[in-house]
Amino acid sequence: MTPQQILDHLDSGTPWPTLPDAQRPTDLAQAYRDALAVRALRIARGEKPLGYKIGFTNRTIWERYRVFAPIWGTVWDTTLHWCDGRGVMSLRALCQPRLEPEVVFGIRATPPAGASLEQLFDCVAWFAPGFEIVQSHCADWRFTAAQTVADGGLHGRLLVGPRTPVRDLAASGEALDAMLAAASVRLHRGDVLIEEGHGRNVLDGPLHALRHFVLEMQQCPGAPSLREGDVVTTGTWTDAWPLEPGATWRAEFDAPLHGIEVRLT
Numbered sequence: 001m002t003p004q005q006i007l008d009h010l011d012s013g014t015p016w017p018t019l020p021d022a023q024r025p026t027d028l029a030q031a032y033r034d035a036l037a038v039r040a041l042r043i044a045r046g047e048k049p050l051g052y053k054i055g056f057t058n059r060t061i062w063e064r065y066r067v068f069a070p071i072w073g074t075v076w077d078t079t080l081h082w083c084d085g086r087g088v089m090s091l092r093a094l095c096q097p098r099l100e101p102e103v104v105f106g107i108r109a110t111p112p113a114g115a116s117l118e119q120l121f122d123c124v125a126w127f128a129p130g131f132e133i134v135q136s137h138c139a140d141w142r143f144t145a146a147q148t149v150a151d152g153g154l155h156g157r158l159l160v161g162p163r164t165p166v167r168d169l170a171a172s173g174e175a176l177d178a179m180l181a182a183a184s185v186r187l188h189r190g191d192v193l194i195e196e197g198h199g200r201n202v203l204d205g206p207l208h209a210l211r212h213f214v215l216e217m218q219q220c221p222g223a224p225s226l227r228e229g230d231v232v233t234t235g236t237w238t239d240a241w242p243l244e245p246g247a248t249w250r251a252e253f254d255a256p257l258h259g260i261e262v263r264l265t
Contacts, residue, residue, distance in 0.1 A: 003037035006150060009137050010038075013093035016137040016151075024144045031149035036222050038152065039074050048077040049224075050231060051107075052217075053132060053155045055148065057202040057209040057235030064239070067145045070203070072213050073153020075231060080158050086261045087131075087159045094135045094156045097243045100236030101185050101197065101251035101260070103206040104130040104160050107230040111214045120211050121173030123226070126163040127180070127206070129253050129260040130233050133157040134240055158233055161260035169256050173207060181205030183254040185237045190248055197237030209234040 001009075001016065009016055025031065039049065053075055056067045081087060091097050108125035115123070135156040138147055148154050170176035181200045186193060203209045210232055217223045226232070241249075243264055250261040 001150070003034055003041055006034065006038050007041050009095075010152060011093065013095045014137070015095055015139055018139050025146045025150070026144050028146050028149060031146035032220055033222070034150045035073060035152065042076065049074045050077050050080050050229075051075040051233075052213065052226075052230065053153050053158065053233045054209055054213045054235050055134070055153050056145075057212070058237065059203070060201050061236075061239055065141065067143075067148060069145065070209070070212055070216070070235070071145060071149050071153055072217065073149070073155045075155060075158050075233070079155065080160070080231065082160050083260070085161050085258060086263075088263050088265060089131075089133060089157055089159055090265050091133070091243060091245055094133065095137045096141060097133050097135045097156055098240035099243055099249055099262075100132045100134055100240050101187050101238060101253075102130045102132055102233045102236055103180060103199070103257070104128045104158070104231055104233045105206070105210055106163060107226050107232065108228055110225050110227055113218055115211065115214055117173035117177060117207060117211055120207065120214065121166070121170075121176060124166050124210075126165050127257075128163040129161040129251060129257050131159045131249065131251065131260055131262050132233050132236070133159075133243065158231070159260065159262055160231065162258040164256060164258070177205045177207040179256070180207060183257060185254070186252045187238050187241070188250040188252070189241070194241060195238040199237060201237050202235040206234040
């Protein structure tokens, strides 16, 4: 598929043509070139990139989806939403949407090349609970890693909850990493507990996931650098759960993270 065709499917929420397994693309380098070309098309029509999502950082779900390493995509002014802890999100034009509870970071400076955890901590302004609504244009969520990259990193929407300055709670990257890695989340649909997840699931902790992404993006030809004001959501602590309009989902994170709730329309 061409970048324009990929964008057309993103806009319409329609699935991609189904390919036999032997014909599914596997070239990650080409997939990132396609994703960056779609990014350029979206910028050209007026959309503004506001950050990034990291996908498949949760090792516990790699076998289920047959993707065995993290990937990344762009978050947009048309997909990013803020809330004080409760929000409303539309599923319109999303293809097979699913929900993921995550930790989101706000960036205050561009990380240096090969940044360590401590250098990365110096570049982070805040963290927050988030719900990412992911989507797949491949039937039944069966895809290759390359297809997830070309498909915008599976990004659909991002809801970001109350923000906490990192230096209010941690004096170092090591301390922040340990705190977030030790935290848990309880994901509810209505009053029903659906799954419990843990910060350590995402590459041993969200700050590790952020570092992995930064190092990977620095090695990707044509990729932009992180900049002040960007948001980065670091991957789901649970499985990704199918969605339907009318449902309310709630994530109860351990302190010091706030909880977050979303009603779907």
